[in-house]
Amino acid sequence: GENVEQHPSTLSVQEGDSAVIKCTYSDSASNYFPWYKQELGKRPQLIIDIRSNVGEKKDQRIAVTLNKTAKHFSLHITETQPEDSAVYFCAARLSYGGSQGNLIFGKGTKLSVKP
Amino acid sequence: DAGVIQSPRHEVTEMGQEVTLRCKPISGHDYLFWYRQTMMRGLELLIYFNNNVPIDDSGMPEDRFSAKMPNASFSTLKIQPSEPRDSAVYFCASRSQGSYGYTFGSGTRLTVV
Secondary structure (H helix, E strand, O other): OOOEEEEOOEEEEEOOOOEEEEEEEOOOOOOEEEEEEEOOOOOOEEEEEEEOOOOEEEEOOEEEEEEOOOOEEEEEEOOOOHHHOEEEEEEEEOOOOOOOOOEEEOOOEEEEEEO | OOOOEEEOOEEEEOOOOOEEEEEEOOOOOOEEEEEEEEOOOEEEEEEEEEOOEEEEOOOOOOOOEEEEEEEOOEEEEEEOOOOHHHOEEEEEEEEOOOOOOOEEOOOEEEEEO
């Protein structure tokens, strides 16, 4: 079945630096890739997503890139701020089988932004 | 819209007791998911429903776990009897047929002592 791997599991950066989190997926027909941010003690919340017909999407300081050939996608956060500290989850939408349409989540990356 | 509503927010119970977690999905959402989150395993899908029907419960760890969705606006996840290793945060999420993204509830932090 679909498998989503996420790296790194932890990431520490200095405030103002950039952070990059990478995910790979196995289902070549997956067509939707969201990113969720989970602050400590809170729910995962969708922050950005990308569909397979585009290669990049930006929203202020965050961007997501998709390489369909290599089956990987990445989250880029520029000018990081302490409030960016959270656990980030990537996901890929399953395109086949009885669970078609469901999201398969990566294990998460704990990002720490040091002031 | 109030979003996905879960109750209780926190639950502390003694080993062997029955625990019931509750979820109200967003009105109009056809799919409801139950997840368990731990440090070791991340987000694990336990079971999901489509139009109130359980579709895949292969993630339910043991027979001690059961879930129901008697109508479109309510679901329960029950653990009987509870064990310390069930301690985790349990999230409910929902989505509609025509959308791709999930909306998560605030979660229930379960502690079994």
